Amino acid sequence: MTQTDPADTRPSSPAASRHERDRGIRAAWILGLGGLTPFVLMTAMLVYAGRDFIAYRQLILAYAGYSATILAFLGGIRWGAALDPATRRPATLILSVLPALAAWLVLFLPSPWLFAGFALLFLLQGLWDAMAARAAALPDWFGRLRMVLSAVVVLCQVVAFVSTY
Template sequence: MNAVPASPSATPSRLPPRWALQLGYAGLLPFVGGAALVWLVWPEAHPYTTLALSAYAAVIVSFLGGIHWGIAMREPAPPVALFAWGVVPSLVAWVAVMMPASAGLVIHGLMLLVCYAVDRRIYPQHGLAAWLTLRFRLSTVAALSCFLGAAGT
């Protein structure tokens, strides 16, 4: 009799490794630095700093969607919803990066929070609940940076 392999979602959640924490926190540097620069640079450089912050936010929002493709690819019979949701953040980020920074950065900030809300529901179903503390911290600082950047435009 053949044993059915356990689904990856059935594996218990493990704490993120230390290096993942360090890399995650390092990934906040462009958010925090970008938001600060929006408030500090000369007017001639302002469009570049807001575009840099918006572009980085778009990359990270897209990355958060891509994680869902990775989760789905681990499953023997992945739900289509994981793939569908994985595309949504990239599409929203693409539109937001083309908008004026005062609006686009708000969209990015909201999308970071929406991605976290979705992940709070999805991660535990796939054995990734231990990553939610890190996700909360990173999403909060990143979203706040986007909102502060928008306020500085």
């Protein structure tokens, strides 16, 4: 009789493995869509409250800070993917730091131009992620997720730009 290790969490069958993979993908979608909430809420506040909002300057600062944080996070995802021995490419490691550096530079732009800068950066990051998924450097589902999230974020940034112009 073989004894199983209780710490061993490996799936016992291909169906269990597929189920775990599907749960992970579903969790990524839920978390990704949840991460859109601050973009949508802050955009709505800029549109509806406008310059009369008592914390207008703080809202722009919070929006820019969240945008820069998310771009740094996306660069970190690419850094992590580039560490995988199957897809390790030094160029990807180098490029993965660019979203954070570019976002930091955009923070120096005045409103409304910082929103235009962030819109461009999110568009470029989304395209880079989608192209990497097509080239099998990232999972296919991740490319689809990134395109959906990027589309919403770019739209929010454009609306923020127009509403603060």
